[in-house]
Amino acid sequence: DRRMGRTSSIALLLFLGLYLYWPKRSDSLPHQERRIVSLIPSWTEIVFAAGAGDLLVGVSRACDSPPETARIEKIGDVLVDYDRIVALQPSIVLSSPTMMAKPNARLQELGIPVFSMDPSTWEEIADAFRTIGHLAGRESQGEAAAMNLLARVGKIRRSPSRPKIAFFEASPQAILAAGPRSTPDLIIRTVGGTNIFSDLRKDWDW
Numbered sequence: 001d002r003r004m005g006r007t008s009s010i011a012l013l014l015f016l017g018l019y020l021y022w023p024k025r026s027d028s029l030p031h032q033e034r035r036i037v038s039l040i041p042s043w044t045e046i047v048f049a050a051g052a053g054d055l056l057v058g059v060s061r062a063c064d065s066p067p068e069t070a071r072i073e074k075i076g077d078v079l080v081d082y083d084r085i086v087a088l089q090p091s092i093v094l095s096s097p098t099m100m101a102k103p104n105a106r107l108q109e110l111g112i113p114v115f116s117m118d119p120s121t122w123e124e125i126a127d128a129f130r131t132i133g134h135l136a137g138r139e140s141q142g143e144a145a146a147m148n149l150l151a152r153v154g155k156i157r158r159s160p161s162r163p164k165i166a167f168f169e170a171s172p173q174a175i176l177a178a179g180p181r182s183t184p185d186l187i188i189r190t191v192g193g194t195n196i197f198s199d200l201r202k203d204w205d206w
C-alpha cells in the first residue's frame with residue numbers, strides 16, 4: 001500500500017544518503033579508521049544501539065546517554081568547536097538538518113562529510129539503526145536494535161492503558177512546545193494520546 005511504499009522509499013533514501021556521504025573506502029577500512037562524530041543526542045544513542053558506540057570519537061555536550069558518552073571527547077553544543085572536529089578527523093559527522101543547519105554547512109566547507117536527517121517515524125528510526133549498523137560493519141547489531149525497537153513500539157500500541165491528552169515542554173526557561181513531526185509528538189501518538197499542540201506550524205514553537 002501507499003504507506004509501505006513510502007516507508008520503503010524513506011529507507012532507500014536514508015541508505016543512499018549515508019552511502020554517498022560516507023567515505024567510499026569505508027567497507028574496506030580497518031575498524032580503527034572508522035571515526036564518527038555526533039552533534040545530536042538522538043544520533044549518539046542510535047550509534048550505540050547499532051553496536052557502533054566504540055567508533056564515536058566526538059559528541060556534543062548534550063549527549064549524555066548512554067553513560068559511556070562521558071568518556072568521549074566533547075565538541076561543543078549548539079556552538080560547535082570546528083577546530084576540535086577537524087582534529088578528530090571523522091569519517092562522517094551525524095547531524096540534524098533543522099537544528100544544526102549552519103554548522104552542517106560550515107563542516108562541509110571544511111571538507112568534512114556530514115549526514116543530517118530528522119527521523120520522524122519509528123520505521124525511519126529503525127532504518128537508521130540498520131544503516132549505521134551496515135556502514136559500521138555491525139549489521140547484526142543494527143538489525144537487532146531495529147527489530148527490538150519496533151517490537152517495543154508494537155507492544156505499547158497494544159496496551160489498553162492510554163492517556164488522552166499530553167503536552168511536552170522542552171525547556172525549563174521558556175515554554176518550548178513539541179508540535180507535529182517532533183519526536184515527543186510521535187511518542188504521544190504512539191501511546192494513544194493527543195498532543196494539544198499538534199496544530200502548530202512548526203515541529204517546535206514557543
